[in-house]
Amino acid sequence: xxxxxxxxxxxxxxxxxxxxxxxxxxxxxxxxxxxxxxxxxxxxxxxxxxxxxxxxxxxxxxxxxxxxxxxxxxxxxxxxxxxxxxxxxxxxxxxxxxxxxxxxxxxxxxxxxxxxxxxxxxxxxxxxxxxxxxxxxxxxxxxxxxxxxxxxxxxxxxxxxxxxxxxxxxxxxxxxxxxxxxxxxxxxxxxxxxxxxxxxxxxxxxxxxxxxxxxxxxxxxxxxxxxxxxxxxxxxxxxxxxxxxxxxxxxxxxxxxxxxxxxxxxxxxxxxxxxxxxxxxxxxxxxxxxxxxxxxxxxxxxxxx
Amino acid sequence: xxxxxxxxxxxxxxxxxxxxxxxxxxxxxxxxxxxxxxxxxxxxxxxxxxxxxxxxxxxxxxxxxxxxxxxxxxxxxxxxxxxxxxxxxxxxxxxxxxxxxxxxxxxxxxxxxxxxxxxxxxxxxxxxxxxxxxxxxxxxxxxxxxxxxxxxxxxxxxxxxxxxxxxxxxxxxxxxxxxxxxxxxxxxxxxxxxxxxxxxxxxxxxxxxxxxxxxxxxxxxxxxxxxxxxxxxxxxxxxxxxxxxxxxxxxxx
Numbered sequence: 001x002x003x004x005x006x007x008x009x010x011x012x013x014x015x016x017x018x019x020x021x022x023x024x025x026x027x028x029x030x031x032x033x034x035x036x037x038x039x040x041x042x043x044x045x046x047x048x049x050x051x052x053x054x055x056x057x058x059x060x061x062x063x064x065x066x067x068x069x070x071x072x073x074x075x076x077x078x079x080x081x082x083x084x085x086x087x088x089x090x091x092x093x094x095x096x097x098x099x100x101x102x103x104x105x106x107x108x109x110x111x112x113x114x115x116x117x118x119x120x121x122x123x124x125x126x127x128x129x130x131x132x133x134x135x136x137x138x139x140x141x142x143x144x145x146x147x148x149x150x151x152x153x154x155x156x157x158x159x160x161x162x163x164x165x166x167x168x169x170x171x172x173x174x175x176x177x178x179x180x181x182x183x184x185x186x187x188x189x190x191x192x193x194x195x196x197x198x199x200x201x202x203x204x205x206x207x208x209x210x211x212x213x214x215x216x217x218x219x220x221x222x223x224x225x226x227x228x229x230x231x232x233x234x235x236x237x238x239x240x241x242x243x244x245x246x247x248x249x250x251x252x253x254x255x256x257x258x259x260x261x262x263x264x265x266x267x268x269x270x271x272x273x274x275x276x277x278x279x280x281x282x283x284x285x286x287x288x289x290x291x292x293x294x295x296x297x298x299x300x301x302x303x304x305x
Numbered sequence: 306x307x308x309x310x311x312x313x314x315x316x317x318x319x320x321x322x323x324x325x326x327x328x329x330x331x332x333x334x335x336x337x338x339x340x341x342x343x344x345x346x347x348x349x350x351x352x353x354x355x356x357x358x359x360x361x362x363x364x365x366x367x368x369x370x371x372x373x374x375x376x377x378x379x380x381x382x383x384x385x386x387x388x389x390x391x392x393x394x395x396x397x398x399x400x401x402x403x404x405x406x407x408x409x410x411x412x413x414x415x416x417x418x419x420x421x422x423x424x425x426x427x428x429x430x431x432x433x434x435x436x437x438x439x440x441x442x443x444x445x446x447x448x449x450x451x452x453x454x455x456x457x458x459x460x461x462x463x464x465x466x467x468x469x470x471x472x473x474x475x476x477x478x479x480x481x482x483x484x485x486x487x488x489x490x491x492x493x494x495x496x497x498x499x500x501x502x503x504x505x506x507x508x509x510x511x512x513x514x515x516x517x518x519x520x521x522x523x524x525x526x527x528x529x530x531x532x533x534x535x536x537x538x539x540x541x542x543x544x545x546x547x548x549x550x551x552x553x554x555x556x557x558x
Contacts (some may be wrong), residue, residue, distance in 0.1 A: 073527075
């Protein structure tokens with residue numbers, strides 16, 4: 001039995017540790033399970049699901065940038081029906097909380113997806129993606145509009161008893177305004193941040209390096225921005241925050257917790273080292289032992305400013 | 306599919322800044338098949354951030370080789386590796402060539418660095434079968450014949466062998482090819498692979514091609530490396546997981 005209590009709570013959601021695997025970086029679990037014991041992870045956030053399967057964007061979809069990567073996958077996914085039939089049975093083999101990420105082109109589609117999925121007992125919560133920068137309809141268009149984010153939160157909450165987390169866009173002036181409306185409309189938590197809009201051009205052909213022209217920037221390059229956004233939310237709204245953005249090691253996790261995250265998500269890191277989550281969890285435990293911390297949850301918002 | 310720390314044995318510079326890196330890893334060397342690849346982290350730094358995919362070039366006991374040229378930061382760092390340096394390697398990845406079968410002659414078609422996967426393939430092909438290699442490049446310096454057998458060359462500028470591209474060279478030798486029971490194995494730039502696929506479909510030759518695409522993870526989770534499926538227009542295949550070797554009839558490049 002561990003001397004340290006690594007468990008955390010995000011609203012009513014309980015996780016055995018603060019390490020969740022971010023949407024779009026863990027697929028539907030099967031590939032990752034070859035590298036790590038999913039039973040040891042705090043939680044898994046599935047690849048964004050839409051009502052119907054989505055083919056995604058044509059290549060080239062990704063390009064590396066200094067300490068980061070741009071992606072424009074375009075929400076390629078199997079759709080809710082195939083997810084329930086073919087993907088959930090595998091995920092059910094593990095004792096790990098499942099958060100279903102939902103993406104949609106219309107407000108009605110968010111509601112419809114949630115309705116279909118809410119009956120599945122393996123799904124413990126929903127993460128609503130209102131901030132994908134890489135699709136034409138929906139996505140960032142929603143994430144940039146406070147009233148639309150409020151409406152989505154309200155309407156999704158109305159069709160499920162499960163916790164609803166809204167994944168916020170950093171591509172806004174005041175992210176705390178969005179966290180406020182999520183809280184006001186009954187949302188249970190926010191996750192921050194989604195990727196930042198960026199681009200890269202080939203200087204010889206003068207053409208964009210990714211087919212979608214712009215993509216979402218992730219990786220350690222965005223960590224300072226993500227930390228600032230989490231801190232901004234923490235200082236202005238009382239709502240649980242799941243911190244995301246360029247986490248590469250356990251120290252980054254501690255930093256995200258200090259500025260206000262109750263839990264975190266590992267994203268781009270999973271591409272580079274799919275076994276990283278386990279190492280991070282072990283290192284966090286050691287950090288707590290070294291620091292005499294009995295409950296890791298005490299780190300959340302423990303900044304001294 | 307494993308993550309291993311493996312040591313560099315040596316680096317060999319072939320002509321024209323083409324390098325071979327010899328790596329000691331029994332886990333990879335004893336399990337990898339021709340056409341499969343490894344995803345390699347060149348340093349622990351965050352720049353470059355992502356792993357770099359390399360097809361397996363050859364295997365020798367507990368060692369395997371990758372072939373590369375200097376394209377960017379990652380490959381520049383790799384050229385400075387030497388004996389004893391540790392590398393973080395993810396592999397074996399993807400699906401390799403299906404080199405067993407009824408054919409009598411393996412026709413290897415390589416363009417530029419597309420020669421990389423063939424030394425190992427040629428080594429593994431049953432020695433009752435014959436090998437015929439067609440190797441092309443822009444100019445004589447781009448023609449890589451390392452580990453190849455029975456070679457015909459083509460260059461765009463005519464500086465070595467046939468003047469023209471490697472698929473035009475195949476066409477020149479069509480009668481020879483048609484007189485045999487063959488299977489074609491191709492690797493090279495997309496434009497070459499497209500032309501090769503068309504050529505093989507037209508002449509009813511069975512053809513497998515090894516493709517490449519920018520990717521982050523190499524095992525299917527990032528969805529970064531789509532390739533159009535010839536059978537189902539509603540979804541993409543992934544180069545990393547469904548490929549990198551495909552039957553040329555199965556994809557649209």
